[in-house]
Amino acid sequence: xxxxxxxxxxxxxxxxxxFKDSNGDGxxxxxxxxxxxxxxxxxxxxVVWLSPVYQSPNDDNGYDISDYRNIMDDFGTMxxxxxxxxxxxxxxxxxxxxxxxxxxxxxxxxxxxxxxSKDNPYRDYYIWRPGKEGKEPNNWQSTFSGSAWQxxxxxxxxxxxxxxxxxxxxxxxxxxxxxEVYDMMKFWLEKGIDGFRMDVIxxxxxxxxxxxxxxxxxxxxxxxxRFFMNGPRIHDYLQEMHKEALAEYNVMTVGEMPGxxxxxxxxxxxxxxxxxxxxxxxxxxxxxxxxxxxxxxxPLKLTDLKQNFTKWQTGLQEIGWNSLYLNNHDQxxxxxxxxxxxxxxxxxxxxxxxxxxMLKGTPYIYQxxxxxxxxxRFDSIEDYKDIETLNMYDEKVNQNGEDPKKVMESIYVKGRxxxxxxxxxxxxxxxxxxxxxxxxxxxxxxxxxxxxxAVLDEGSIFHYYRKLIKLRKEQPIxxxxxxxxxxxxxxxxxxYTRTLDAQKLLVILNFTEDEQSFPVPPDLHEMKSKxxxxxxxxxxxxxxxIQLRPYEAIVYLLD
Ligand code: TEU
Ligand code: CA
Numbered sequence: 001x002x003x004x005x006x007x008x009x010x011x012x013x014x015x016x017x018x019f020k021d022s023n024g025d026g027x028x029x030x031x032x033x034x035x036x037x038x039x040x041x042x043x044x045x046x047v048v049w050l051s052p053v054y055q056s057p058n059d060d061n062g063y064d065i066s067d068y069r070n071i072m073d074d075f076g077t078m079x080x081x082x083x084x085x086x087x088x089x090x091x092x093x094x095x096x097x098x099x100x101x102x103x104x105x106x107x108x109x110x111x112x113x114x115x116x117s118k119d120n121p122y123r124d125y126y127i128w129r130p131g132k133e134g135k136e137p138n139n140w141q142s143t144f145s146g147s148a149w150q151x152x153x154x155x156x157x158x159x160x161x162x163x164x165x166x167x168x169x170x171x172x173x174x175x176x177x178x179x180e181v182y183d184m185m186k187f188w189l190e191k192g193i194d195g196f197r198m199d200v201i202x203x204x205x206x207x208x209x210x211x212x213x214x215x216x217x218x219x220x221x222x223x224x225x226r227f228f229m230n231g232p233r234i235h236d237y238l239q240e241m242h243k244e245a246l247a248e249y250n251v252m253t254v255g256e257m258p259g260x261x262x263x264x265x266x267x268x269x270x271x272x273x274x275x276x277x278x279x280x281x282x283x284x285x286x287x288x289x290x291x292x293x294x295x296x297x298x299p300l301k302l303t304d305l306k307q308n309f310t311k312w313q314t315g316l317q318e319i320g321w322n323s324l325y326l327n328n329h330d331q332x333x334x335x336x337x338x339x340x341x342x343x344x345x346x347x348x349x350x351x352x353x354x355x356x357x358m359l360k361g362t363p364y365i366y367q368x369x370x371x372x373x374x375x376x377r378f379d380s381i382e383d384y385k386d387i388e389t390l391n392m393y394d395e396k397v398n399q400n401g402e403d404p405k406k407v408m409e410s411i412y413v414k415g416r417x418x419x420x421x422x423x424x425x426x427x428x429x430x431x432x433x434x435x436x437x438x439x440x441x442x443x444x445x446x447x448x449x450x451x452x453x454a455v456l457d458e459g460s461i462f463h464y465y466r467k468l469i470k471l472r473k474e475q476p477i478x479x480x481x482x483x484x485x486x487x488x489x490x491x492x493x494x495x496y497t498r499t500l501d502a503q504k505l506l507v508i509l510n511f512t513e514d515e516q517s518f519p520v521p522p523d524l525h526e527m528k529s530k531x532x533x534x535x536x537x538x539x540x541x542x543x544x545x546i547q548l549r550p551y552e553a554i555v556y557l558l559d
Pocket of ligand 2: 021024026027029
């Protein structure tokens with residue numbers, strides 16, 4: 001079989017708006033990214049996933065695309081983008097682009113035509129329905145609050161938008177629309193890109209008739225997700241997309257799929273089915289969500305996390321492949337969420353990195369993770385920019401009269417802007433991100449937490465990531481070894497092995513700020529051992545009982 005480079009790779013996600021500003025307008029841009037490629041090369045990653053850089057009115061920071069074949073003015077020009085690709089390939093880095101085709105912007109040419117009249121040739125590029133008894137066609141709620149339907153006066157019908165009203169859903173039932181998407185994909189593939197990350201791609205097939213969702217509590221709007229997540233024709237569409245657009249190219253694909261379970265993921269990533277190479281699943285980032293609606297909080301139990309990862313690791317052991325992530329541009333910062341961003345920031349960030357990079361699958365690093373960037377607490381809702389955060393605040397506080405303090409608390413823990421504050425390059429004003437005024441404030445901890453400090457400090461999180469990434473290149477067991485969990489019931493430590501032929505990796509992780517101990521099973525203790533990596537120096541000797549310091553992580557290679 002052809003070598004699957006995406007299994008051996010480490011992928012780095014860039015959120016361009018917040019990465020590096022080159023011209024002082026306060027917005028990160030493509031020349032800014034080019035100026036930091038040597039930094040990425042030093043880190044050692046193989047692939048960059050670039051969040052959307054296409055023309056967009058930025059209702060949802062580029063996830064609302066008005067022209068799929070041009071670059072957003074804020075970010076630069078097509079020439080800048082071509083240079084980015086060339087500079088990346090010149091350094092041996094691959095580039096995967098975001099593909100956002102569940103919806104477009106309402107300012108896309110297709111939508112402008114579509115809304116003109118019921119018989120416009122573009123009408124069926126989107127999902128239009130007449131109202132029902134003077135109300136919306138069904139009771140579905142938008143992910144970003146309110147109804148998922150918007151009334152349009154010109155033709156007196158509603159269009160569907162699962163996200164904001166400036167993100168109308170594309171109608172995948174229409175073969176002409178599908179062909180347009182495949183042509184657009186080939187436009188980028190012909191330029192030489194190395195793959196796509198596909199935004200909410202398991203939402204594209206909706207159940208016929210778009211029925212009302214069950215609504216026992218008689219709420220105004222409820223989630224309609226059961227009628228569009230992993231919908232009836234999703235596998236047909238993905239297979240068709242592969243055949244029509246992807247098959248000729250040596251590229252990788254990762255489908256972002258909220259609500260996907262292991263059995264479905266197996267179908268999506270089974271190599272013989274030609275759909276996608278891996279999916280982003282959401283189960284492990286829902287374990288700390290309470291029952292009370294958006295960003296309701298619940299403490300995370302380590303046993304839940306272990307059980308969940310073990311289910312995915314074993315579920316996709318033989319068929320399919322896992323993506324591995326703990327944060328991205330929609331999720332809080334990993335060290336604030338799963339670690340301890342105060343007293344043990346460095347130790348816990350390294351521990352979590354060890355955890356993820358030693359699992360089976362392709363690891364994703366979100367910009368700033370490699371220097372241990374943390375969540376942010378802005379005093380006022382006015383300082384927040386994310387549409388999901390702002391709409392949620394408006395709905396809960398202004399419409400439902402909830403306590404603003406409580407809502408702010410949930411934003412501090414779960415809000416998407418935690419991940420979107422500018423990258424902290426150095427300790428100069430605005431963290432060296434811009435010479436102007438940043439579009440969103442920089443986290444005030446930039447004097448201590450920044451890349452130039454991290455690069456100089458051999459003991460930094462940054463250098464620990466370099467080592468983890470390098471190990472992946474040296475040890476096939478990290479890519480291919482079988483996963484097995486030890487001590488599944490333990491609430492404090494996470495221990496697992498990876499096995500390839502006669503070799504084993506023993507990964508021991510203390511998820512607490514207390515000391516813990518791990519009694520090594522006799523059959524493992526008998527084996528010859530070598531420390532591969534550890535976040536404390538000097539590393540623990542291999543012994544029959546291993547004493548673990550706060551957030552200690554240690555990986556032994558046994559044979
Ligand atoms: O995210 C899809 C998604 O599921 C999000 O709604 C996410 O779960 C939520 O925001 C968490 O609070 C993708 C993109 O990654 C996101 O940035 C976009 O806003 C969204 O699709 C619409 O394109
Ligand atoms: Ca700029």
